Amino acid sequence: MIEIIGLEKTFVQPGGERVIALRGVDLLIKSGEFVTVIGMNGSGKSTLLNAVAGTFLPDAGTIRIGNIDVTRQPEFQRAALIGRVFQDPFKGTCPSMSVAENLRMAELRGVRRGLRVGLSHSSLERYHALLSGLKMRLEGRLQASMGTLSGGQRQAVTLLMATLRRPQLLLLDEHTAALDPRAADQIINITNQVVREHALTTLMVTHSMEQALEQGDRTIMMHRGEVLADLSGTEREGLNAGDLLQRFTELRYTIEFAVAKPPGG
Amino acid sequence: MRRLRQAVRFVPLALIAACGTKKDSARSIIGYAQVSSVAALDEARDGFFKALADSGYVRDSSITVLERNAQGDIPTLSLIMSDFIQQGVTQVATVSSVATQAALKAITDRPIIFGAVANPYIIGAGTSPTNHRPNVTGAEIPLPVDSAVMLAHEAFPEVKEWGTLFDPADPFAEFYLEKAKAGAAAAGVRFVTVACTGPGDIASGIQALKAQGANGVVQIPSVMIGGAFSAVVKSTRQADMPLVATSTSFGGAPIALGLSFYANGYSMGLLMIRVLRGENPATIPFQAERRRRLVIDLNAAREYGVTIPATIVSRADSVIGGTGASVTSTVGARITNQQPVRRGNNPFGFWLVAVTQGLAYAALAWGVYLASRTLHFADITPDGSFTLGAAVAASLIVGGTDPLLATFVAVLAGMVAGYVTGVLHTRLGIKDLLAGILVMTALYSVNLHVMGKSNVSLLDVGTLVRDVHRIIPASVTWSDDLSLGVLFFAITIVLGLILAWYLRTDFGMAMRAVGDNPAMITAQGVDRRRMIELGLALANGLVAFSGALIAQQQGFADVGMGVGTLVAGMAAVIMGETLLFKRRGLGMTITMVAAGAILFRGMVSLALRLGLNPIDLKLITAVFVLAALALPKLRYSRASGSASR
């Protein structure tokens, strides 16, 4: 169970301009639920995920993961509960270190790291098996440095790393956006496979309406730092991308009209 | 400002009051300034205060003395002078030339009495003993360098070429070099010179003298070189070059011909008394110390493996050591419990020293590697933590602590320094460079406090070498240099293995990731800030370790030895990376960085050996590092530039 209540965040741009990125977001996610997030550029999707991950502290609101209130916890501390994959394939791994070392570091997410050489034979075998499961022929490249892998291969490994130690919440922020369509498909398939296999609670941001509807059990639509629509169950079942767009335009009009109205009107 | 003006107005009154010999009500306030705590200057100081006391001027009862020591920091001297003015001192006493120079510049309205000045005319105190600035008088001490060269020739006629190191920044260097050359000409021997810009270059400088053909050293006076005289002794001993000192306050040379700084200080004290009693400094001529002192150190002669002709020993004012019931000075008492130095007549001696130093620098290179490459932190703390390691180890060893334990404490001190830099950066948000500069600057004071003076000699105390000789069987007769080389080699191997292991542990792996990808390692639940703090502690612990080893290798710790440490470390790292070519792997990288340190030291030694002017050495190093840093950037911008076209 993930509880996000009244989350607010305002950024002050270097010029002094204030940007309200989140204006009171409420979101309850059941355990094992796979939620997709859509919205226009700058609607606050990444800000929402970053706030949950703890990249910055929110101005107001509460974030609870499981039964733990993580609102004031530093990022590294709540990392024990959260697995992440970023849009940028360079962001999730250490390029100068080997694939095996990257996996080992991820395996210890949120665990005390000791003065022990952790990359044992048995762990290498385990990683070998996991990489084989990706079917990207990465299993032979355990000792290769991460920087030599392609973007798609890196995202696949990052996804594996995010779930190697089972997280309470998996955050995926447009993690296929930087990839070519074939690699993007492959990563989406792996995502599905991993999420279903472990029944992971997941929040996935995407730019593709089709993907948002095809994947997961629930879709939320964000606009100007607010949740505009929250679709699930039968209401979501019958929708296609066109319907979604239609719906979005209508809601947006309502909202903008409401905002444009003078106070008290 | 108002206080200053008041003080200035008060001065003439005080002067008049001081002239009235009977009245004690307006007590004289003497401002006493000394540049550093070099032995010779301390002797002059003791003579000065003894003269005052002998005439009934008791400190704190019949006169007030504001005693200040700039601890080697020359700009501090002018601060001291303005402080004297502000405090309304009535007379200024200066010991050493630089202190006198500072006084000449700042003080014109009250008497200055100087001592321990080699040549007051060079610094502008006057043009002759009687024609000088009206408010200045003092006791000069023109050391008999020419006579010392002639005496050296008399004592060691088989030496056909003598030499000396000189400090190009010393205002008297030229004056004394002229004297030395005159003496050499009179004796009919050749005389060569090598410039030396810092205490750390003394060992290589002696080697360079040897390479130029000198087989004996008559060391001219110099504040910087005198402060690290133990390094001159150590290096000449090991290079088998007899040493003649031109000041008797420097211990460890078989022969020292100089003037008594104590007597010079005493004369200065007598001049001060005349002024206190109302005489005008303008009418008091400068007094030159003439009484020569010849000190023969038979213990030192034994260490050098030389015999001093009986005719010379019989002329000595003081003979240290020997079997006869001859005079034994206080210096001799210290020397009796020294550890025997084992010299080796190794034709590769020069390179042995270079490699040994290189091995000691390996730890420095690893420290710099850890900070700059692993943590991606531009850490400048090493310029201070290197000296800190040397200072802590040297002070503890001199105080009787076991060298091994002392070295260990030095590492801990370095770790604390690095940790502080880390905290400044992570908790207070200070930029990495600035945080390092702050700590480095603060460490200068800390290092002075640790040592209590600007230079601590390790010449005659047991260092890690003693421990080696204790371990190895008696049948193995390694020279000190060789033992140290072997020890440093072993240490470097062990340390390298530990480092390679550490960086592979789960913890070490996380530390490596901090520099590589901070966002990723935070997402893996690692506190990046804590890692930076611990990483910098580790890096500077290594740097301090290197400093502690170097101090024991060169025989002293000096407050100025850290200058350029970071650049040297960077140079070693860059060389190591060049040696790597396309090879990868942690073990290989660690090995090559150490190799880079040895190579870098080797290049510095080679440059000295080839007679390259050591003044340019730091410049060349800086240009080299700059080139190595800029080259990839230039190549990159050219590539991207053509790609965009």
Ligand SMILES: Nc1ncnc2c1ncn2[C@@H]1O[C@H](COP(=O)(O)OP(=O)(O)OP(=O)(O)O)[C@@H](O)[C@H]1O
């Ligand atoms: N660190 C920051 N500093 C200042 N402004 C920020 C910061 N992060 C986000 N913003 C602003 O907050 C708003 C929301 O940004 P956010 O990145 O959450 O949008 P998004 O929905 O992820 O958009 P996209 O689809 O383009 O990724 C934008 O106006 C953005 O400029």
Ligand SMILES: [Mg+2]
């Ligand atoms: Mg985004």
